[in-house]
Amino acid sequence: MSDGRRFDRSAIVWGIAFILVGVAFLLDRLDVWSIEPELFAPLALILIGVAVLAGARREGTSR
Amino acid sequence: MSEPTGPRPPIPPQRPRRSVWDTFNPARLVFGLVLAAFGVIWLLDVSDVVDVDLDVVLPIGLIVVGVALLVSGTSGRSGGGLFGLGVVLIVILVLTTLVRVPFTGGVGDRTERPARFADRTYELGVGKLTVDLTAFAFDAETDPLSAAIEANVGIGQLVVLLPARSEVPCVSVDAHAGIGEVVVFGESRGGLGPDYQTRDVCTGPPVPELELSTGIGQVEVRRV
Numbered sequence: 001m002s003d004g005r006r007f008d009r010s011a012i013v014w015g016i017a018f019i020l021v022g023v024a025f026l027l028d029r030l031d032v033w034s035i036e037p038e039l040f041a042p043l044a045l046i047l048i049g050v051a052v053l054a055g056a057r058r059e060g061t062s063r
Numbered sequence: 064m065s066e067p068t069g070p071r072p073p074i075p076p077q078r079p080r081r082s083v084w085d086t087f088n089p090a091r092l093v094f095g096l097v098l099a100a101f102g103v104i105w106l107l108d109v110s111d112v113v114d115v116d117l118d119v120v121l122p123i124g125l126i127v128v129g130v131a132l133l134v135s136g137t138s139g140r141s142g143g144g145l146f147g148l149g150v151v152l153i154v155i156l157v158l159t160t161l162v163r164v165p166f167t168g169g170v171g172d173r174t175e176r177p178a179r180f181a182d183r184t185y186e187l188g189v190g191k192l193t194v195d196l197t198a199f200a201f202d203a204e205t206d207p208l209s210a211a212i213e214a215n216v217g218i219g220q221l222v223v224l225l226p227a228r229s230e231v232p233c234v235s236v237d238a239h240a241g242i243g244e245v246v247v248f249g250e251s252r253g254g255l256g257p258d259y260q261t262r263d264v265c266t267g268p269p270v271p272e273l274e275l276s277t278g279i280g281q282v283e284v285r286r287v
Contacts, residue, residue: 006139007136007137007139008135008136008139008140008141008142009136010136010141011132011133011135011136011140011141011142011145011146012132012133012136012137013136014129014132014136014142014146014149015129015130015131015132015133015134015135015136015142016129016133017129018125018126018128018129018132018149018153019125019126019129019130019133020129021125021129021153021156022122022123022124022125022126022128022129022152023122023126025121025122025125025156025160026119026122026123026126028122028160029116029118029119029122030119035160037160037161037255037256040157040160040161
């Protein structure tokens with residue numbers, strides 16, 4: 001960054017993930033969309049995997 | 064007038080402008096705001112000032128935590144307690160989605176025997192709820208041809224007793240358990256979130272339309 005400010009990639013990824021999950025649950029509670037419980041396990045695995053990837057890159061390079 | 068020739072006094076370095084995120088730790092700021100907001104909402108709810116639907120508050124809280132983490136991350140901070148708060152909210156949301164437990168209707172064993180054929184709703188928090196439909200009176204002239212009979216048990220057993228097929232030939236069943244077992248006319252389904260939907264071939268009224276659920280436990284529908 002030109003202004004010297006650094007990003008915490010992991011926090012950003014988890015922030016986006018929380019927002020998406022929150023919106024999904026909100027739509028479910030408002031009966032706009034229905035969450036299928038069968039999706040929980042694979043989606044959780046994907047989220048954790050993406051977060052681990054983001055964290056791994058941060059360790060090797062500058063934040 | 065001649066200008067002074069001596070060395071100019073050094074210009075004091077300007078302080079860099081500090082943004083609000085430099086002044087406050089965004090993670091702690093939002094963490095505190097979310098906790099305080101939940102406390103206020105809870106207080107208003109128990110004081111009967113407003114009727115708060117926690118089903119909506121929890122996802123909104125998760126979105127706020129996500130936005131705070133995003134802001135925190137873009138300002139180079141890790142987020143600290145926000146991550147833990149978000150995980151706790153997700154765990155609660157997943158559990159409440161898997162197990163819709165209505166903790167209304169009291170505790171204990173209860174038997175309901177409606178006398179007339181009409182729409183009914185029964186709820187029990189914890190225990191055994193028996194809905195005995197074997198003795199209701201039906202008048203084709205005045206009573207509805209079908210009636211929605213809804214029964215929910217938070218934790219425990221829900222049993223619905225139906226008359227013999229000769230008396231009530233047609234019944235619609237929509238049964239669900241968060242965790243447990245659903246047994247409809249002898250057919251059993253168990254595990255996580257078992258469902259059962261059936262509609263008999265209708266030959267005439269009355270048609271009970273059963274909507275049955277339990278958070279944790281068993282739903283059973285049988286004829287006597």
